Amino acid sequence: MKTATNNGSNRLIGLFIDIKNLLKGKVLIANVFPVFTAFWLAIYFEGEQFGDYIGLFSLTLIGSTLVISGALMLNNWFEVDLDQNMDRTQKRPTVSGNFSLKAVLWAGILTTIIGLAIMLFTTPEALLYSFLGWFVYVVLYTFWSKRRYTWNTLIGSVSGAFTPLIGWAAIAPANHIVPITLFVILLIWQVPHTLAITIRRLEDYTRAGVPMLPVVRGVQVAMMHHLVYIIALLPLPFLLIEPLGWVFFVIAILLTIGWMIQAVKGFQAKDQKKWAQTSLRFSLIYLILLFLLMVILTI
Template identity: 70%
Template sequence: MENGQLLSETTLETTAGSSSKALNLLIDIKYLLKGKVLVANVLPVFTAYWLALYFSGERFVDNWGLFLITIIGSTLVISGALILNNWYEVDLDKKMVRTQKRPTVTGNFSLNTVLWSGIITSIIGLVMMLFTTLEAAVYSFLGWFVYVVLYTFWTKRKFTLNTIVGSVSGAFTPLIGWAAIAPANHTVPIVMFCILFIWQVPHTLAIAIKRLEDYTRAGVPMLPVVYGVDVTIRQNLIYIIALMLFPFFLIASLGWFFFIFAISLTIGWIILAMKGSRAKDVKKWAQSNLRYSLIYLILLSFVMIILTSPIMN
């Protein structure tokens, strides 16, 4: 009886240990892939793919195979870029509180493993995208190249314009999704590109203000580090105001409801951004600005999808 009980307890401990290791591995992968960043980049791919089906008169059920290849392929390309970013920036991440849990910092993953994981993941993703359309594959490569080479390897450590360069990379995502179905020389994907480009700047500036000490300690020339928080708050407001322009170009495609919704959403963000110069706790304001930016992207994408869904047409 005692031997059976001991055996049972040992089995439970072994199972618990295995579950714990698996959970820790998943957590490490999440930090390596910058979970929220990955989702924020894949969402526009899906949204644009869905919209391209609608405007091309195609049905989702007839293109589900292409959908899987597009989503999996683009996710792998984006993941590969993020992994390579973590590999290259390990020296910076060691100096920043918000990146202390990344496996490249903790040593849970060796740098050599991370490097090859990034390379292989990128290659597999790009090859998969070639099975969609050449145009979608080209946009995937351009987004990867801008993020890894122009942003990570070149501008991030040297120029405050690194935020602009990084924003160009993320803006390619709707072009990828759309081009998998049809050529992206259409008003909707082009406007989505512009929105994603502008949106990423205040989103990133909010992070830079919130984590000012981190970036200062690491020596990364983010705008608030080089020119101060007040200048950054003004720049933040200017970019958000610029978002007011783009819904006008989508009236003919998505209708007046979308226009009113998008304008209202942007006005709400502008009101929040204007409070930055008077904020007693600028870090708390930056967190609110960051949260609103994510809500903006999610709601805008959600409304685009709903308005072009079969139940609405």
């Protein structure tokens, strides 16, 4: 009896791990967090109370999470041949065979449809941004550009940048300096973040034949692009001084400068993979602190 119970528990744990790997756990969280942040900020700047919007908040978060999850599943389904040649993706259930490709395809389609259906009960604008984010990631990035062009990274970045627009538009039209600036921040941030991953896993992408910038034009060129995009983040906190204040501005500038310094160190790094791993962590710290600070300052 005890052995059967343990086996059942192990299978359940294994299932959860497979689902986490299928949905690229950290990627899912990194996309949903800006939805929450922008929703919160929209309530603050519209002078509303969060407690009055619990139902709408639940619909927005659940709907957007399902749409994003659907996109990630379809990405895994389509890229299984690439993932089979990459060390970092060997635990994905599409590679291990724990989930059939047909099941993943249908799960991705149905999850997307359910997510968009839920977003129908928010606002038309939030629904539009949800669909556009999905369309850019699945069709323009996964199906069209990733296997063809080095600038596939920028197209993928456009998809992720829609997330704060979704959260804000659930409350009010997103023609406001805050959600627009958040869109631009995420658009720019994702490029050096992704380049750090690519440099860290250069052999993987080379073996899989994915035309990422470091694979096609070399690590030094990729590192230069990595630095340029981080520098491009520097002016953006100026746009948020009035709505979010000087405390946010100073901390945001310091975080950007710190990331810039770390990026410059890469050109003298003896171990570029180790440097890329550090830059990857710094990019995540930058994003989490930046968005968390926005929430804290508006409580």
